[in-house]
Amino acid sequence: MRFLSSPSTGFGHRRLILVLLLMSLTLAACREKTPVILARFNAFEAQVDVSLVGVSRDQADQASAILAQDFAYLERDWMTSGGSGAMRRVNQRLARGEPFVAPPSILPLIRLAKTFESDSDGLFNPAIGQLIRLWGFDSAPLNGRPPPTQEQIARLVEAAPAMRQIDIDGLRLTGRNPLLSLDFSAIVKSHAIDLSIQHLRNLGIRNVLIQAGGELRAIGERSGQPWRIPILHPNGSSVMAILSIRGDEGLVTVAEHDRNFMFKGKLYHSIIDPRTGWPAERTRSVTVMHDTATGAAAAARALFIAGPEDWPIIAARMAARYVLLVDLEGRLHMTRAMADRIELVDDQENSVITEPRLGVLQAPGTSLP
Structure with missing residues (x-):
């Protein structure tokens, strides 16, 4: 995305078009408020919805078209499959262990991921790209295929690829593990949303919501009211709760139904525990509200x-104040801050209020097929 915050990816003539367009949007928003206009496009294998307040349908369509081009630019560089191959080339050079200059669109993601990995005690680890590919979660379709063997998984787990094995010296990167391979699919949509929000805000837009699947960020209000966001049950079948957002907040839900396959009656989802190499088993969904979508x-x-x-423990380390977790038995685990904000659709007597705390993680279990 050719954002003002990234000088190395300048707008060219499209910057002038977007400035003029968004100036007109701002002027329109200063007049009598109008209903929210929804525009949409596809990117990162998801539908992206852009909700703008106080604009006409034509203006919203123009804004959507411009943002769609920018999302396409990021998708081309950030995805490990298809696109320009920038991420594939980065992974090849990291595996060789030779210093190289990082692409300007990818280096910020690496810096962010290193911080997230450290804060999460290694549970967030996009360096396990080879594990993701071994499971087939980088491609479709998924159904009908058996899971990898324990031997295949053990080989990659024992190699222990991690973001901390990437050295950054200015613009130059060096990898220190030949089996290290980056896969940023867990955060690319959210980071693109954050860049979009910052871009629109710099150009005067004050009330907008951008959503791609279960990942979103909103600023301002929805025609004088908060943005009311539905949170689905872990199986995606119906609405479990409503969360109101006003001001500037990112909201993301990850669930077992997001990307998965069935084999011999067992569900395998794409949220891989880097400590075991297997899908995490004790959780069905998690919703977090944070300062940014990323x-x-x-x-x-x-x-x-x-x-x-x-x-x-991880919530305390990652400064996650608003958390809702649904476990395998359907119990709701929430922070007090989330419980005070959320509106449950059904009465939930089986809810647990827990505050973030310091501590030591338990050793993970490993489930064989």
């Missing part, structure tokens, strides 16, 4: 892996 996405994934016993 921070929410990283924390939600780490908390999902931590599970119902350890999530408060």
Whole structure:
């Protein structure tokens, strides 16, 4: 995405078009408030919805078209499959262990991921790209295939690839593990949303919501009211709760139904515990509200892996104040801050209020097929 915050990816002539367009949007918003206009496009294998307040349908369509081009640019560089191959080349050079200059669109993601990995005690670890590919979660379709063998998984787990094995010296990167391979699919949609929000805010937009699947960020209000966001049950079948957002907040839900396959009656989802190489088993879904969508996405994934016993420890380390976790038995685990904000659709007597705390993680279990 050619954002103002990234000088190395300048707008060219499209910057002038977007400035003029968004100036007109701002002027329109100063007049009598109008209903929210929804525009949409596809990116990162998801539908992206852009909700703007106080604009016409034509203006919303123009804004959507411009943002769609920018999302396509990021998708081309950030995804490990398809696109320009920038991420594939980064992974090849990291595996060789030779210093190289990082692409300017990828280096910020690496810096962020190193911080998230450290804060999560390694539970958020996008360096396990080879494990993701071994499971087939980097491609479709998934159904009908058996899971990898224990021997295949053990080989990659024992190699212990991690973000801390990437050295950064200015713009140069060096990898220190030949089996290290980056896969940022857990945060790319959220980070693109954050860049979009910052971009629109710099250009005067004050009320907008951008959502891609279970990942979103909103600023301002929805025609004088908060943005009311539905949170689905872990199986995605119906609405479990409503959360109101006003001001500037990112919200991300990760769930077992997001990307998975069935084999011999057992569900295997794509949220891999880097300590075992297997899908995390004790959690069905996690919702996190954070200052940014990227921070929410990283924390939600780490908390999902931590599970119902350890999530408060990781929440404390990742400054995740608003958390909702649903465990295998359907119990709701929440922070007090989340309980005070959320509106449950059904009465939930089986809810647990727990505050983030310091502590030591339990050793993970390993489930064989």
